[in-house]
Amino acid sequence: MEEVKEVRSALSVHGHNIKITEVLKDEDTLTFLIVSEKLSGTGEYHVHRTYKDFEWLQQNLFSQEDVPGIQGVIFPPLPAKAQVNASTKVMKQLGFLGLGDWQPYSKALETFLCQVASHSILCKNKAVEIFLTSLEHPGGQRVKKNILNRLSQVMEEMRKEGHKDVDEFFQNERDHIIISTTSTKAAAERFLDVVLTEQKIAVACGHFSAALHLCVEPGEDPGKKDFSKVCVKLSEVFESIKKNMTSVAKNNMNTLGLGLDLESRCQEAKKEMLFRRTCKLVELENARRNAEKAKTVKKAAMEEVKKAAETEFDHISEVAKQEIEGLNRIRVKMLQQALVQWCETQLLTAKESAQQFNQHLQVFKGMA
Structure with missing residues (x-):
């Protein structure tokens, strides 16, 4: 990419x-x-x-x-x-x-x-x-x-995935991608758990806010009137908490959440490309061995097959190196943008929520 x-x-x-x-x-x-x-x-x-x-x-x-x-x-x-x-x-x-x-x-x-x-x-x-x-x-x-139809056939030969590479650059990328794909996927899954928990908290606060209205009792009794006022005000507080948690969860999802999701899928795409190249490397090595072992009658034909495989593999490696370098550059920008947006939206939500909670606090002080 x-x-x-x-x-x-x-x-x-x-x-x-x-x-x-x-x-x-x-x-x-x-x-x-x-x-x-x-x-x-x-x-x-x-x-x-x-x-x-x-x-x-x-x-x-x-x-x-x-x-x-x-x-x-x-x-x-x-x-x-x-x-x-x-x-x-x-x-x-x-x-x-x-x-x-x-x-x-x-x-x-x-x-x-x-x-x-x-x-x-x-x-x-x-x-x-x-x-x-x-x-x-x-x-x-x-x-x-x-190429994926054909790739599905060679997927049975999983030994190719651990085949030693002839290029140190690609061997390092293959070693790194095994760790990075697992780590990125785990980070996305854990952050998803956080968002799901925030959504559940928001729902629970909404239910508790509604339940507090059931405690409101009619009548002129001073004690009941005061208790009802407290219940109504607490209901408003929990409704504010619900809105706050809903906004936080939405911000998490639309910024860092989407950033981690895209990062995870890009890592998987990179891993697939590296495996395709490894399969081509195995084909090239087989072509070279066949050319070496070929008898005189088939020697010329096997040499042509070997040269074609070498040309194709060199071209694939050249494109792959450019793709990896390009992806490594833009993925930093993508994650940086996601993190900046995440921080900005959460700060804005925190400021708005702080103002609301301060208003609730002043009302409670007045009631006391």
Whole structure:
């Protein structure tokens, strides 16, 4: 996933300015309204897309086997499919993207599209232009077999994952990615637990606020009147706590939560690319051994196979190194932005809540 840079000649839209402005629900199907600005500056494209269309786009990107070095590309990660009335298992798979309304999920799809449209190799695929501009749903079209179809066959040979690399740079990246993917995923899961707990606290405060109104008793008895006033005021306090916890949970989800989710999925995409390259390394070493052992009659043919494998592997490694360096640069910016937004929103919420709680405190002092 190289550093974001727009290639103007590849698309008729601005790759950095793609938005999902609306999510429509039709029974169990979600439809996303995608708006992209025309490169000519004469207007916008408005298209409706389902998740099936997103899958079609992703499969087309995976099918570019004739593009030199394509297997060295870190493909932008497409979020898992979201469903209306999803099961607990699906919600757990979605993590932060399955919480609250559809805004976090739409933001993740926006990020995916911007990364694809801004990628110097992927944006040249005709499917990207069709997806962003055509009024027809492309998801029903057939897609030829892709590198992941072929990858699923070699996944059985898990020994390749631990195969020693010939390049120290890639060996270090492979060693590091094993730790980073696990750590990032764990951090996202723990932070998700925090948000879920905050949501539960908000709900509990809302219930307690409502229950306090049941303690209010009519009548002119001074003791009952004073007790009722305290209950009403406490109800307002817990309602404020509910609003505060709801805002905190939402801030956590929309800032650092989405940042950790994207970081985790990008790490997985990087890991997949490194494994594809390792599989190509094994193929290259096999080709070299075959060329060495080949008899005179087949020697020339085996040498050609070896040279082709070497050329392909070198190209993949060159692209992969650029992709890794680009991703390592932008992931720092992404996490930094998420952390800054998280701090800013939480500070703003804390100030607003402090003012509300101070007002409640003054009222209680007056009652005393």
